[in-house]
Amino acid sequence: MKRAGLTGAEITGAEITAAEYQDLLQRAAFAGVYGVVSTGIVCRAGCPARAPFARNVLVYPTAAAALAEGFRPCKRCGGGVTAASSGNSRSV
Numbered sequence: 001m002k003r004a005g006l007t008g009a010e011i012t013g014a015e016i017t018a019a020e021y022q023d024l025l026q027r028a029a030f031a032g033v034y035g036v037v038s039t040g041i042v043c044r045a046g047c048p049a050r051a052p053f054a055r056n057v058l059v060y061p062t063a064a065a066a067l068a069e070g071f072r073p074c075k076r077c078g079g080g081v082t083a084a085s086s087g088n089s090r091s092v
């Protein structure tokens, strides 16, 4: 059984299974991003950083959606955040 969702743009903060996560990592064309709740960072699919546990991963349709949830862009892959959208003022 496979839940639908990873390709849809309507998903926000969806939890995924380990199998779905592996699928996501291998899908360079995946348009969304994933947030790692244990570290508070958001990554693009295919990020070279160490892979987190799938249970710590939430997927978002856009980097902006993840940032709105409090995630920070990954230093390795940029979290899918474009230069144009980075106007955050380190409010930590």
Ligand SMILES: [Zn+2]
Pocket: 042, 043, 044, 047, 048, 049, 074, 075, 076, 077, 078, 079
């Ligand atoms: Zn990353």
